[in-house]
Amino acid sequence: MRRARGEQRKPERESRPRPALPAGEVYRAVGRTAARYPWRILAVSVAVAAAATLVEFGVAGLIDEGNWAEAVFGSVCLTGSSMLGSVFLSGVLVRLVGVAEHGQRDARISTTVRTLPWGTLILADLLVTLAFVVGAVLLVIPGLVALVLLMLTGPVIEIEHRRAWAGLRRSAQLVRLRFWKAALVAGLPLVVASWLEAELPEPHGAEGFVTALILRSAGEGVLEALIGLVLVEVCYRLITAERGLAAS
Numbered sequence: 001m002r003r004a005r006g007e008q009r010k011p012e013r014e015s016r017p018r019p020a021l022p023a024g025e026v027y028r029a030v031g032r033t034a035a036r037y038p039w040r041i042l043a044v045s046v047a048v049a050a051a052a053t054l055v056e057f058g059v060a061g062l063i064d065e066g067n068w069a070e071a072v073f074g075s076v077c078l079t080g081s082s083m084l085g086s087v088f089l090s091g092v093l094v095r096l097v098g099v100a101e102h103g104q105r106d107a108r109i110s111t112t113v114r115t116l117p118w119g120t121l122i123l124a125d126l127l128v129t130l131a132f133v134v135g136a137v138l139l140v141i142p143g144l145v146a147l148v149l150l151m152l153t154g155p156v157i158e159i160e161h162r163r164a165w166a167g168l169r170r171s172a173q174l175v176r177l178r179f180w181k182a183a184l185v186a187g188l189p190l191v192v193a194s195w196l197e198a199e200l201p202e203p204h205g206a207e208g209f210v211t212a213l214i215l216r217s218a219g220e221g222v223l224e225a226l227i228g229l230v231l232v233e234v235c236y237r238l239i240t241a242e243r244g245l246a247a248s
Helices: 023-036 038-062 068-101 109-115 118-138 140-149 153-160 164-177 179-198 205-247
Strands: none
Touching: 023 038, 023 068, 023 179, 023 205, 038 068, 038 205, 068 109, 068 118, 068 153, 068 205, 118 140, 118 153, 118 164, 140 164, 140 179, 153 164, 153 205, 164 179, 164 205, 179 205
């Protein structure tokens, strides 16, 4: 049926604007936080990497992979130490970025250790790992998509005080606001850092053990700290942008 003469066409529904996520501003904010707290960040990140590396080398040297019980025990030790370290480092970085860039109150490391939601973050880490493994088993692309969607789970749990499953959903909700930009700004460096960590040396002999320990602790510590700072800053910015869109 044709429109009556003079009848105006109804305006089409406007698409919801997407928040800006400028890579340059994110990286500059990361640089400011790193410049403000260089020794605190390095002390925590290198210590966490050194502890995880010692556990990894110890498991590799003491566990008989042919013995399934020892192999399972070794895997549990590796996973547990890695998760505890990543949770602690993430908690410290969330506090430091919040203080340096987002008006939060400073807190001592001892306070961070005491107030971190350890159980929630460890459970969330397990769920993220499971989602990535399932996606990778199906195809590589679903695994990478899951990794990008859930990469803000740890920071958002700490910033917004959410439970594990709610943190996963919230991370996916925030990343979907700017999926490709978030994948470029934070997801791509995360994948590159994982590849670089895999290229770090393995120990060979007593001298090789010391060299590998130093290189892996320093290399992994710096990479994990930089990636953690980027993820936290992206999380803060997407939360702020979402609130701005809701208010407009």
